[in-house]
Amino acid sequence: MDFKKSIRFLTVKIVGQYINLLHLVHPKKALQLSYALFTNPRTGKISHNKLPEILKDTIKETFHHNEHHFQTYTWTGNDTKILLVHGWESNSARWEKTLPYLQKSGSTIIAIDAPAHGQSSGEEFNVPRYAEFINKAVKKYNPSIIIGHSIGGSACIYHQYLHPETSIEKMVILGAPSDLKTLLDNYIQMLSLNRKMFHLLEKRYLENFNFKLEDFSGGTFAKHIKIDGIIAHDKSDTVVAFQEGQKIANGWKKSHFITTNDLGHSMHDDKLYQEIYQFLFEAKE
Known part of the structure; x- marks a missing residue:
């Protein structure tokens, strides 16, 4: 190694x-x-004839946006809809460990492939284009919950900053960078x-x-976010520094900041998922 x-x-x-x-x-x-x-991501692309097992038994839709197209995958459930937004050099299959926790709620779950990732088109990834894809998916599916990991979380924050009046009521951000x-x-x-x-x-x-680069900041965008949310970041994250999560939390007044240890950047953890589930669903009951 x-x-x-x-x-x-x-x-x-x-x-x-x-x-x-x-x-x-x-x-x-x-x-x-x-x-x-x-x-340009080096990994994360998948072909339709070599889909990961978790994505096979889903409803698949391809959306066209300007000269690009992007892919979504839906696990059907009730009227509560959750949109999942993955990060850099990944794809919608990254949610395999998260799905069982969310599916306990009976919700309909939709995952989106980022630009130049999964089955979506292009070679270049950038947050503004990802936010455009997210906005088109939000208009189509009307999710009340959005969950983003890594730079997918950054795209969620930027989208919420640009489009505050949507169906989204709660947002969960995992291991996201703040400043470009x-x-x-x-x-x-x-x-x-x-x-x-x-x-x-x-x-x-x-x-x-x-x-300007200094103006593209999740911490700054978060100051304008009015919905409730969770930001979770791991102290041992070597991909995105812990301080980046703190910047977002400092700006987003209606958020709850969760510090984790020894999860790294992936953020897959039973206890964390239980806290997220409680925030998303049990407060309603």
């Missing part, structure tokens, strides 16, 4: 040095490569890219999405 980590570390650093050298002679190509590495600038900083440090590359990437985001 240590040998594999060493090889991966060296590979990452070599790629970073290549981008730094490429920037000296072809800055546009260096930008294209660094942006692609940051936004922090993600990009970590990426720059991981590859040891020079600061010029950071400024080029920052400019690319401004041109593509019309926002």
Whole structure:
């Protein structure tokens, strides 16, 4: 395992040095490569003829949005609907361990594949496009509950900020990053890219999405959220720092922040799921 980590570390650093050298002679190509590495998932795609077992016995729908399409999977139940939003380099099958807890409520459960993940189209993932997919699914299914993991949680928060008047009444966010600038900083440090590359990437985001990196913050968006929610984050999360969850919780006044230990980034845990179930369903009874 240590040998594999060493090889991966060296590979990452070599790629970073290549981008730094490429920037000296072809800055546009260096930008294209660094942006692609940051936004193009390496894993998470699935084909319709090789569906994970958990997704086979579902109602499948494909939605078209501009030049893209995205996939949803529905486990039918009662009139209470829950929308599940997965994270980076994953797909709707990641909810396999979560489903039994939610299905105890009898709810109808819908999972969505992110841009460039699962059976959804594209090569590039970004939160604004994911939020557009979420909004289309919300309009179609009218869920009262939305649950997001990792950057899927960030997309849920951004969606709620953009579209506060929807059917959604409660939201659960698991291990989500807050600040895009922090993600990009970590990426720059991981590859040891020079600061010029950071400024080029920052400019690319401004041109593509019309926002500055420092303005794209879950903690800032959360200040506008009026619905009740849970934010859960693990202290030993090595993928998304614990402080990112705290930033979101500090902004979202109607949220309850749950700290977990030794769950890592996946956040699969009986006790946590029981707390979530209680928040979502038992308060009604």
